[in-house]
Amino acid sequence: xxxxxxxxxxxxxxxxxxxxxxxxxxxxxxxxxxxxxxxxxxxxxxxxxxxxxxxxxxxxxxxxxxxxxxxxxxxxxxxxxxxxxxxxxxxxxxxxxxxxxxxxxxxxxxxxxxxxxxxxxxxxxxxxxxxxx
Amino acid sequence: xxxxxxxxxxxxxxxxxxxxxxxxxxxxxxxxxxxxxxxxxxxxxxxxxxxxxxxxxxxxxxxxxxxxxxxxxxxxxxxxxxxxxxxxxxxxxxxxxxxxxxxxxxxxxxxxxxxxxxxxxxxxxxxxxxxxx
Numbered sequence: 001x002x003x004x005x006x007x008x009x010x011x012x013x014x015x016x017x018x019x020x021x022x023x024x025x026x027x028x029x030x031x032x033x034x035x036x037x038x039x040x041x042x043x044x045x046x047x048x049x050x051x052x053x054x055x056x057x058x059x060x061x062x063x064x065x066x067x068x069x070x071x072x073x074x075x076x077x078x079x080x081x082x083x084x085x086x087x088x089x090x091x092x093x094x095x096x097x098x099x100x101x102x103x104x105x106x107x108x109x110x111x112x113x114x115x116x117x118x119x120x121x122x123x124x125x126x127x128x129x130x131x132x133x
Numbered sequence: 134x135x136x137x138x139x140x141x142x143x144x145x146x147x148x149x150x151x152x153x154x155x156x157x158x159x160x161x162x163x164x165x166x167x168x169x170x171x172x173x174x175x176x177x178x179x180x181x182x183x184x185x186x187x188x189x190x191x192x193x194x195x196x197x198x199x200x201x202x203x204x205x206x207x208x209x210x211x212x213x214x215x216x217x218x219x220x221x222x223x224x225x226x227x228x229x230x231x232x233x234x235x236x237x238x239x240x241x242x243x244x245x246x247x248x249x250x251x252x253x254x255x256x257x258x259x260x261x262x263x264x265x266x
Contacts, residue, residue: 015177017243020188022177023156044148044155045180047187052209052262054185055153076185110150129185 030087031059031079039090039097042079043071048129055129056120063105070102073109073120075129092124099123163220164192164212172223172230175212176204181262188262189253196238203235206242206253208262225257232256 015022023045031039040061048055056073063069079088092100101120103109110116114128121128148155156178164172173194181188189206196202212221225233234253236242243249247261254261 019182020179021182022179022191024160024177026180027157044157046153046155047159047178049152049154049214052187052265054180054187058155081182132185 026057029081030085031074032082032085032087032089033094033097034089034091035094036085038087040072042088045076046073051130053129053132055117067105069105071104071109072097072100072102075121075124075126077126077132078124096123159190162214163218164207165215165218165220165222166227166230167222167224168227169218170227171220173205175221178209179206184263186262186265188250200238202238204237204242205230205233205235208254208257208259210259210265211257229256 015025026042027044028041030041033039040059043058043060045057046055047053054076057076057079059072059074060069061072074090078090078092080091081087082089090097100123101116114130117128117130148158159175160177161174163174166172173192176191176193178190179188180186187209190209190212192205192207193202194205207223211223211225213224214220215222223230233256234249247263250261250263
């Protein structure tokens with residue numbers, strides 16, 4: 001096999017397996033709503049330093065060249081990868097997304113506060129990450 | 134405050150809090166041994182898709198312009214951030230690192246297999262991530 005091709009396949013293997021995925025592969029991955037409309041793209045995942053658990057995936061949406069962008073903290077369990085779409089599918093409706101907790105480009109978000117955490121997980125009807133096994 | 138400065142501070146807040154850290158901030162962060170020698174740098178973190186737990190941090194070391202680089206899967210709990218060093222400190226000796234499980238740039242690593250996982254955690258004398266609470 002062509003070395004370059006082999007390299008890229010191996011590189012892919014290094015970034016993802018059926019069970020694991022590399023953070024650098026998650027970043028930039030598009031997110032779609034069930035109706036196929038693009039909801040945004042994953043900006044980063046926020047990791048709980050102590051437990052090593054993913055606290056949220058941060059989805060960015062809207063804006064132009066990064067101006068006026070909004071950031072949505074999403075529970076990791078909400079994201080299901082759809083190979084056909086080449087992105088994550090979030091099973092949430094237009095209205096639920098419209099009302100979802102978000103913050104603007106120049107706003108900060110108190111990641112550390114359990115209150116903001118609970119706000120996010122309550123909105124999606126899921127237990128907060130620190131309560132998950 | 135100067136808007137640009139404020140923006141960058143806010144951006145920083147978005148990437149890290151005392152409790153959480155953004156994957157894009159972890160990537161590229163240098164890793165140091167207790168003696169202060171640079172062990173390498175974090176390439177990515179591998180996330181368990183189902184549980185949302187960080188399975189490993191992958192540290193790259195050696196090589197030139199990415200050629201001949203080695204990759205070390207490290208248990209997340211092994212990394213302690215040291216603000217004075219501006220990087221992670223791994224409390225492992227030269228010998229332990231030399232003998233550590235690694236894979237080359239053009240090799241693949243069977244992330245999915247529990248055997249390879251156990252190999253890594255056994256080497257560092259830690260319970261595998263799937264057994265951690």
